Amino acid sequence: KAGVTQTPRYLIKTRGQQVTLSCSPISGHRSVSWYQQTPGQGLQFLFEYFSETQRNKGNFPGRFSGRQFSNSRSEMNVSTLELGDSALYLCASSLAVLGYSGDTEAFFGQGTRLTVV
Amino acid sequence: GDSVTQMEGPVTLSEEAFLTINCTYTATGYPSLFWYVQYPGEGLQLLLKATKADDKGSNKGFEATYRKETTSFHLEKGSVQVSDSAVYFCAPGGSASKIIFGSGTRLSIRP
Numbered sequence: 001k002a003g004v005t006q007t008p009r010y011l012i013k014t015r016g017q018q019v020t021l022s023c024s025p026i027s028g029h030r031s032v033s034w035y036q037q038t039p040g041q042g043l044q045f046l047f048e049y050f051s052e053t054q055r056n057k058g059n060f061p062g063r064f065s066g067r068q069f070s071n072s073r074s075e076m077n078v079s080t081l082e083l084g085d086s087a088l089y090l091c092a093s094s095l096a097v098l099g100y101s102g103d104t105e106a107f108f109g110q111g112t113r114l115t116v117v
Numbered sequence: 118g119d120s121v122t123q124m125e126g127p128v129t130l131s132e133e134a135f136l137t138i139n140c141t142y143t144a145t146g147y148p149s150l151f152w153y154v155q156y157p158g159e160g161l162q163l164l165l166k167a168t169k170a171d172d173k174g175s176n177k178g179f180e181a182t183y184r185k186e187t188t189s190f191h192l193e194k195g196s197v198q199v200s201d202s203a204v205y206f207c208a209p210g211g212s213a214s215k216i217i218f219g220s221g222t223r224l225s226i227r228p
Contacts, residue, residue, distance in 0.1 A: 004160070035218075043161075043206065043218040090160050104210065105151070108160035 002027065004093050004109035012115045018079040021112045025072050025093030031055075032074040033106065034066060037088040046089075049074055050097045078114075086116045119144045123207045123219035130197055131227050138192040138222045140181075140207035150174075150183055150190040151208040153218070161206060164192075199226045 005024040013019050025032050033056075034046040045058040049068035068074045072093075078085055092106040124139040142150070149168045153161040165174035170185035179194045190207060207219040 006160075042220040045217075092161075104149075105163050105166070106161075108153075108162065110158070110160045 004091060004107050006089075006091050006109035006112050008112060009110065010113050010115075012117060013081050015081055015083060015116055017081050018077065019081060019114060021076045021078075021089055021091075021114070023074045023076070023091030023093075023109060025074070025091075026107055029093035029095055029107070030072050031094045031097050031104075032068055032072065033092045033094070034074070034076050035090040035092065036060075037090055037111070038086075043090070046076065048097065055097050081116045083116050086114060088113050119148075119209065119217050121207055121209055121217050121219040123205075124222050125220070126204075126223040127225055128222060129225045129227065132199055133196045134226075136192070136194040136197045136201075136224070138205055138207075138224070139189070140191055140219060141187070141189045142207070142209040142217075143188065144209050144217075147185065148209040150181070151210060152179070152181055152190070152192050153206040153208060155204045155206065155221070157203070164205070197224075197226050199228055202226045 007022045023032055031050045033048040036044045036046055046060055047054055047066050048056040052068045063079045066076045088111045090111045091109045094104050094106050096104045121142040151166045152164040154164045155161045165176040167174040167183035170183050173180055173182045181190050181192045202225050204221045204223045206221050
């Protein structure tokens with residue numbers, strides 16, 4: 001069974017540009033969550049999608065957005081990039097919405113490392 | 118709101134030493150508890166979990182017991198190896214609208 005696939009693995013963008021990251025969940029998983037990981041802030045929750053609907057959202061500015069397609073694949077977009085957006089962006093898939101089912105396990109991809117210059 | 122506090126790192130140990138990484142949490146109800154591990158250059162992967170009070174999760178020699186009375190889920194291993202060098206995240210789940218991850222504890226094992 002294939003794991004969670006994130007593309008691209010590495011990305012370099014210029015301040016002010018926008019970027020789109022992609023996540024393909026494990027087959028059969030309908031929930032996709034996104035996290036930002038930085039050395040200073042640790043792992044911070046961005047948002048979660050289930051069946052094409054955003055179910056939960058973290059405390060990030062509106063420049064961060066996402067969507068989920070009917071095949072459960074998800075994309076995350078960041079507009080007007082800032083230097084502080086440089087981070088490892090992790091995607092996780094699960095069978096159910098995280099938090100609604102007490103023992104739902106999240107399966108993570110390897111992440112996309114975004115560098116903003 | 119829900120939160121988790123775990124031991125700050127980095128933690129450096131010699132091979133075969135005993136490991137404890139402390140984790141305490143606050144949450145509504147009785148969430149399932151998870152430990153995730155992140156090896157260099159990788160995403161997170163589930164190490165072990167416990168779904169109810171007094172449950173013990175175990176995997177790869179690591180253990181953690183769900184202590185409801187102290188709201189803790191400390192990670193332990195009797196004899197660490199160099200290959201255990203990684204970042205470890207404690208994560209209570211289920212009680213809130215999302216899994217809350219701790220700040221992570223970087224573990225380095227010296228040969």
